[in-house]
Amino acid sequence: MYAQMIASEATTEDPQKLAEFQARIDADIKVEPRDWMPQGYRKTLIRQIGQHAHSEIVGQLPEGNWITRAPTLERKMILLAKVQDEAGHGLYLYAAAETLGVSRDELTEMLLDGRMKYSSIFNYPTLNWADIGAVGWLVDGAAIMNQVPLQRTSYGPYSRAMIRICKEESFHQRQGFDIMMKMAQGTDAQKKMAQDALNRLWYPSLMMFGPSDADSVHSTQNMAWKIKMNTNDELRQKFVDQTVPQAEFLGLTIPDEHLTWNEAKGGYDYSDPDWTEFFEVLKGNGPCNADRMEARNKAWDDGAWVRDGLMAHAEKKRAAQTAAQ
Amino acid sequence: MSKEWPLWEIFIRGQHGLSHRHVGSLHAPDAEMAIKNARDVYTRRNEGVSIWVVEANNIAASSPSDKGPLYEPSESKVYRHPTFYDIPDDVGHM
Numbered sequence: 001m002y003a004q005m006i007a008s009e010a011t012t013e014d015p016q017k018l019a020e021f022q023a024r025i026d027a028d029i030k031v032e033p034r035d036w037m038p039q040g041y042r043k044t045l046i047r048q049i050g051q052h053a054h055s056e057i058v059g060q061l062p063e064g065n066w067i068t069r070a071p072t073l074e075r076k077m078i079l080l081a082k083v084q085d086e087a088g089h090g091l092y093l094y095a096a097a098e099t100l101g102v103s104r105d106e107l108t109e110m111l112l113d114g115r116m117k118y119s120s121i122f123n124y125p126t127l128n129w130a131d132i133g134a135v136g137w138l139v140d141g142a143a144i145m146n147q148v149p150l151q152r153t154s155y156g157p158y159s160r161a162m163i164r165i166c167k168e169e170s171f172h173q174r175q176g177f178d179i180m181m182k183m184a185q186g187t188d189a190q191k192k193m194a195q196d197a198l199n200r201l202w203y204p205s206l207m208m209f210g211p212s213d214a215d216s217v218h219s220t221q222n223m224a225w226k227i228k229m230n231t232n233d234e235l236r237q238k239f240v241d242q243t244v245p246q247a248e249f250l251g252l253t254i255p256d257e258h259l260t261w262n263e264a265k266g267g268y269d270y271s272d273p274d275w276t277e278f279f280e281v282l283k284g285n286g287p288c289n290a291d292r293m294e295a296r297n298k299a300w301d302d303g304a305w306v307r308d309g310l311m312a313h314a315e316k317k318r319a320a321q322t323a324a325q
Numbered sequence: 326m327s328k329e330w331p332l333w334e335i336f337i338r339g340q341h342g343l344s345h346r347h348v349g350s351l352h353a354p355d356a357e358m359a360i361k362n363a364r365d366v367y368t369r370r371n372e373g374v375s376i377w378v379v380e381a382n383n384i385a386a387s388s389p390s391d392k393g394p395l396y397e398p399s400e401s402k403v404y405r406h407p408t409f410y411d412i413p414d415d416v417g418h419m
Contacts, residue, residue: 032389034386034388034389035389084365084369088365088366088369091349091351091366092349095332095349095350095351098332098350103329104329104352105329164349307330307354308328310330310354310355310358311328311330311354313354313355314354314355314358317355318355
């Protein structure tokens, strides 16, 4: 899902080297930073891991929006811990991307000037407290669906980052579901808020898996290189099948009148999200795109003097140490 | 653009671990901040009791293309393994 619309890059290397590389991929040997790899593989991964990292960072904003307004102290502490985890996930992922020969600041600048994207989901607003529950339950649920197979992705540093992240992600999904349970079993007003959160976040969550396979021209090469392990539609189907019974448990209704169990395929039939809306959000025209980028740019610009100050202090200390030796 | 903070590699020894293990990397202006950040990022759930940080510049690594010449010779030296030797059963446990 962090590969929403990432084109795989054309590659024009020596056919023999490419064949050897493919043979290693097929034998499930992990690619490591100092191994030879096709330029297209390297570029695709920089974009995918970079955008995955950006998503963790921008994803702190919709949830951070409710930290000061969390309804109980316990919920507030949990939310703080979760947002702190997201920062850590961004860190692991930037470190993985850097092993491909790009620097974290370069990636950040590409995000800030719009050359790189982040997951479409974080362009939706969090309008009530139940949204924080729905984000944990649905958004982190979709993230896990996507990240569990990525633990077997062909690039070693990316796969190891995923293993680490998946452990923490399941904490996030559970805390979200816990909020939803409380709200759905609460007063009428609370239940209404929970249903409203599900209504607004259901389709944006389905969009996280990227466009339908019919429209996704980029998957073939990425699947062959095992950068991507499953198609968008496979993962989306799995997500729907897992989530519908959870909604039923909560006594909430999925906002899709065509949702029906299909005995023959052993899964649910569901309506596709509005793909026009999806492409508009990716282009920067979603409800919060401008706000999110403005917040990130402001933090980066306003923080410049702090970063420079710490660096100047470190250099001064190092110089003093060297002089003393 | 201002100067980028250097990259640090982080090693952590677990509660009952015998040795420090590489767990990841991070950017920090100096060693002190690197340790503080490593503490927050890598030991938030009781992962360890000791942290080493090393600036990535200071690490030299073997090259993947050396794999053959570096490791192959040891495969022909089975006599380095204790299981190479036949000790009569009568001798008992050794």
